[in-house]
Amino acid sequence: MEVKNFAILDYVVFAALFVISSGIGVFFAIKERKKATSREFLVGGRQMSCGPVALSLTASFMSAVTILGAPSEVYRFGASFVLFFIAYTFVIIFTSELFLPVFYRSGITSTYEYLQLRFNKPVRYAATVIYIVQTILYTGVVVYAPALALNQVTGFDLWGSVYATGIVCTFYCTLGGLKAVVWTDAFQMVVMVVGYLTVLIQGSSHAGGLHNVFETATNGSRLHILDFDVDPLRRHTFWTISVGGTFTWLGIYGVNQSTIQRCISCKTEKHAKLALYFNLLGLWIILICAVFSGLIMYSHFRDCDPWTSGIISAPDQLMPYFVMEIFATMPGLPGLFVACAFSGTLSTVAASINALATVTFEDFVKSCFPRLSDKLSTWISKGLCLLFGVMCTSMAVAASLMGGVVQAALSIHGMCGGPMLGLFTLGIVFPFVNWKGAFGGLLTGITLSFWVAIGAFIYPAPDSKTRPLPLSTDQCILSNVTESFPQVLPNRPAIADAWYSVSYLYYSAVGCLGCIFAGMLISFITGRQDGKDIPPLLIRPVCNLFCFWSKKYTTLCWCGVQHDTATDQENLENDSAWKQGTESVLHNGLRQESLANVPGYDPKDKSYTNMALEKITHF
Template identity: 70%
Template sequence: MDDKLRTFQVWDYVVFSCLFVVSSGIGVFFAVKERKKEPSKEFLVGGRQMSCGPVALSLTASFMSAVTVLGAPSDVYRFGASFVIFGVAYTFVVFFTAELFLPVFYRSGITSTYEYLELRFCKGVRIAATLIYMIQTILYTGIVVYAPALALNQVTGFDLWASIYATGIVCTFYCTLGGLKAVVWSDAFQMVVMVTGFLVVLVQGAMKAGGLANVWEKALDGQRLDVFDFDPSPLRRHTFWTVTIGGTFTWLGVYGVNQSTIQRCISCKTETHARLALYFNLLGLLVILACAVLSGLIMYAYYVSCDPWTAGQVQAPDQLMPYFVMDILGELPGLPGLFVACAFSGTLSTVAASINALATVTYEDFVSQCCSDLSNKAAAWISKGLCIVFGVCCTSMAIAAAYMGSVVQAALSIHGMCGGPMLGLFCLGIVFPCTNSKGAAIGLIVGIALSFWVGIGAFLHPASPLTTHPLPLSVQTCSANTSAINMTTSTPLLSSSPAPLTTDGSALDSWYSISYLYYSAVGYISTVVTGLIITAVLGGTDPTEVKPGLIRPVCNLFCFFSKRLRRKCWCGVDHDDEQCWDLGSTELGEDKCPPNGSSVFRMQETAAYANQAFVKDSQT
């Protein structure tokens, strides 16, 4: 590849800049449009009047960060198309989110996901979960900004610090001005950019590689289409079971109970719109996944006899995709800039969603608890101030990542290591009505400890899983000046698993060799099992103290034939009156539910009705 093709040209910068200009313009638009609506609810949850279309696009864009855009094709290039099985995990994740978690969160009228934990358990559990979420989100968001910026800088010459500062400033700008509505509509625009960028690469790449038929033939010969591996060993990196089971736990932990996702779902005008947003979002996830996998296969077919990584033309696997883009699009003005805009669309959407979610949980879980008599105007200004604070924090974290070296790889796994215990905590509340607050708190502590033990232990003392090694790559036709083999040991920033080392076969090595996709499963199982054991020892929660709307009767799917069995499975909590599941079905001042709700929940219930009344009045 000619060195000239490795650098950005003027038109590339112009196309890339349009992404930031349009995103900022959306923030200005909603700041002007919503300037007369001061309440923080309007700013943080869009007045709960969003429709399913833009929310679905927003969910997809923020879920598919630049780590996916750059990392997934590289993974397919090196390990094969087994990455496509993540589509099965995505389907399970969306189904459980829509049918199990969303109804509870939406009907309770909460703004912060962690409000649920106080309603179901106690304030201490809520605060602990909120702090864990804030730390993991700031850390992860910083890495999401830094890692792709570094990969693009090393291949295209795109300025590293300029991209980091621009991302932080622009995201903070439109989040602060326009609130959740600006975030959602900016994400929708960025989703279009992501798909367009991928399509350009797919079309041009397929042409350069000799057509899709040739791509398929090369991938088949190179074992890249050996997708289904049913080996049950948890030590294997990507098998059908690790991806479907482990992937479901991993993404459900950072999706089904994550503030960033749930906040946009509860911003929808009805629960039906929220469910539709999730299912339409699934289509978007599958489209992006298909584009990423196909990009990896095309890249392999193009470099089948001259691997740039082995030949030393790139220093880490996460640079393969931008290198490929500059190779096939470098002579076409503006198109490399379009792909970089595609990658940074994932970054912008993830960062913006994180900033808005962090501001929301901080306001709802801390500020509003300490200052309950704030005026609507003061609440709105505090919410905007929090967006600025967290925008600075996330940008600072991205800068700090430049000095963290290989710790970056461990930071990328923290999202999964925290997600499993958090998922287990919410499941203890929603799925197991008997769980008490002490069981929930101790379960969370044990779950965090075990998931961090296996995750950090695998990073500090990596032992080789049996299939960490990539599939064969060739440098047979590389030119003389680039054919020197580069066996670099630099850690790929976008990699999801530790680099392979030898193992002596001990139990501890096997524990550290477990697939990274099972980190969340370890946290989930340990949290739930510990919570239930502590509950059994100390005694379960009195069923008269559990509001029916705080739990989800999933056992009714299996026990629908027996009312007595349903009641026994739900530890005596009555789910027969469906009006008690949906707070929105009860009018202000009229109590249709049994008198077993806690006073805290009654206060929340009244607040939810008052918010609905305000929305109706404002529309009038």
């Protein structure tokens, strides 16, 4: 393959991304130097507004893997990828209306802190360890995979980009904390959209306009979007994308520390919800850009597919190869696209480092040393950012040695996300589930999701389920590379063509539903949780979403939890004085006597301070 090298202007544009990102970290380090508390560093003092948080949320979950991989998906398998807009919509609705209110009102910093309040410490620590391992592994791949694709097509230095990404992310995370991460993400989101738009404009111009793009895509069967086949073995159908995609994204989005940490950093719950809904617009925009990029790319390569002809060695190289072709005579613009791709990487890595530091500090350090000073807590938080920055960069180095295991590593997020989603759903939606059910459900969900995913890796699905749409090489000068697709291996066990061939988008659903059903069954066997022992703020049964239910059914769904006090508590929480007082309680080491800081506190009627009391009990 002929490697087309960057011009000097491309390097200048790319370097500007890193300089500005680092500068934002320095700015917030100087600006916030007098607010030296771990709370300020990790959750921005809970004073963020919805705008930058919405941009940050979109950027954090639109990694370079998405920017390079999604157009390639559309190019090879068609525009059915656009159906993810349905999944994104359901994910945001469930997150904002079901999970967010519980997390925001409970005053937690780590999402896994909720699991201790609802169940116990072993459940919390098990979930935290799983999250840390999956995030480090995934982040390493997010850094390495796009760097490798760009290196092989553009000649961009592989290890230079890997180390630069790790160093810059660690630098601004450690200096500026969450505020630096959020505002840097907002800037990087703008870069991502501008990079995509330049590709769309120039690509459609090369194709002779959007009309020609759609005509070519139609002739190539790329616009066959609605496939209502219910076969779960089909890779992409309406059902696998809309249903399976909802489970997948809800597992890595709705209860993910990176998401919730940004939401609880907002000044009010209303701002947090607005951030999520504005973020939905961002997700739609990136999705539409990716789909159009894939269609334009197909129009450009309709007579000479660079993948099957051997010009490039992997589908992820399609997008950068396309960019280098259409911008061959326009120095600076290839650099802008690479900056677009690495903006996705930077935002994802920074979000991961910040979230890892938060859960480690809150779940382990603070639990072991509850009386740390503010200054020491801040330094420990910064040290954790530095530690995880080094670990994530090192994981990128390890990913280069993993060979075929990289594909398995990329699915780790979905494999772990489903059981995590099931665990939090058990705690929030089903008040009768006890800690034994939660722990057993988590183990069951993890076992099922890993079983099907690892089985699929060992025994790839038959070609008929995963083979791309037709790709032409009629006008290519073929390289000495033969077309390669997954082959049906001899002596395949019967389970391989059924269980192991399930669409990868159902991995999260398998883990989530397995966790929920096992958790409920174990709870019934071992004795249901007494609802009177659960603070109402930790529960949000589905009946909350249906106001037309009678009081009788509402009481039944709350399973003994004192739900009558929930409305009063919710109203009190929206009162700024109440919030400031309660935060003072938590800030002062959760001591019983500090409850006097809560306005209107009556020692004879403590119903509305259940959360603070619950924290005191557990800590």
